[in-house]
Amino acid sequence: MPLARRHVPTVIARSLASEPTRLLHVGLGLRYSGAEFLAEAVNSEQIPPLKAEPEAVFLGRANAGKSTLLNLVMGRHNLVITSNKPGATKSLKFFRWQLAAPGHARNVVLVDAPGYGARGRVEWGTLVDAYIENRKQLRRIYVCINAKTLLNRYDFAMLEHLIHLAQDRDGQWAIQPIITKIDTIPLKEVPEHIREIVRGLDGLPKRNPELLRKPFVTGMEKRQGISVERVRLDLAAVAGLVLGSDL
Numbered sequence: 753m754p755l756a757r758r759h760v761p762t763v764i765a766r767s768l769a770s771e772p773t774r775l776l777h778v779g780l781g782l783r784y785s786g787a788e789f790l791a792e793a794v795n796s797e798q799i800p801p802l803k804a805e806p807e808a809v810f811l812g813r814a815n816a817g818k819s820t821l822l823n824l825v826m827g828r829h830n831l832v833i834t835s836n837k838p839g840a841t842k843s844l845k846f847f848r849w850q851l852a853a854p855g856h857a858r859n860v861v862l863v864d865a866p867g868y869g870a871r872g873r874v875e876w877g878t879l880v881d882a883y884i885e886n887r888k889q890l891r892r893i894y895v896c897i898n899a900k901t902l903l904n905r906y907d908f909a910m911l912e913h914l915i916h917l918a919q920d921r922d923g924q925w926a927i928q929p930i931i932t933k934i935d936t937i938p939l940k941e942v943p944e945h946i947r948e949i950v951r952g953l954d955g956l957p958k959r960n961p962e963l964l965r966k967p968f969v970t971g972m973e974k975r976q977g978i979s980v981e982r983v984r985l986d987l988a989a990v991a992g993l994v995l996g997s998d999l
């Protein structure tokens with residue numbers, strides 16, 4: 753599948769370890785290859801140990817576009833189940849995504865999660881908490897925020913909870929907000945929606961820019977150069993591929 757080639761920087765591999773991989777796409781240095789479903793957990797006992805590959809989990813309110821974003825990132829249409837009905841994802845789902853820089857292949861495990869908020873369920877919160885609190889290989893927590901509905905009290909509660917958890921974790925993971933569904937906003941209202949979300953994030957207590965980063969912006973329909981490429985590049989960093997300075 754053709755992937756956006758704009759703004760793809762030079763990629764330098766940090767370590768010399770490499771493994772064979774079947775490449776499906778070659779960008780300008782960074783290559784995206786296969787994606788596969790690994791495992792599912794409906795309760796904390798079922799969370800699979802897996803190998804110690806770096807992981808990134810996608811959180812957000814129900815219907816924020818988490819599962820859709822996972823498909824977009826991995827360049828797949830239906831690997832992750834999506835729905836227009838909130839509450840579609842009812843378990844943690846683990847996927848391995850392969851990517852490579854010249855001479856070096858890496859895997860990163862992407863984890864789809866059930867949504868929180870008014871359409872969430874207590875048992876889903878318990879499951880996600882158990883995962884985040886115990887997962888040694890977790891490196892990134894993406895918090896998806898629907899551009900149209902902005903941040904609400906559930907988002908603030910989740911972000912404050914994550915900031916609190918991070919205090920004992922010595923930089924193990926970072927929180928990366930992602931503003932999703934930007935294509936659903938009339939163009940002239942986009943800047944104000946983004947500003948509003950950034951204001952909300954900046955106002956969080958104990959905000960540390962290393963821990964809670966500036967948001968990315970994504971949407972299903974490409975608009976003004978907005979694509980999921982920025983998320984992919986961040987995942988390349990999670991996977992141990994160091995990105996060039998032109999980011």
Ligand SMILES: Nc1nc2c(ncn2[C@@H]2O[C@H](COP(=O)(O)OP(=O)(O)OP(=O)(O)O)[C@@H](O)[C@H]2O)c(=O)[nH]1
Pocket residue numbers: 812813814815816817818819820821833834835836837838839840841842865866867868932933934935936970971972973
């Ligand atoms: N226009 C537009 N629609 C989107 C976008 N992302 C997701 N959607 C739609 O929003 C609905 C919900 O998407 P999902 O990806 O299932 O959302 P989710 O956050 O995984 O939802 P839950 O699993 O229920 O928590 C679906 O109908 C998607 O097609 C986007 O960027 N633009």
Ligand SMILES: [Mg+2]
Pocket residue numbers: 818819820833834840841864865
């Ligand atoms: Mg989902």
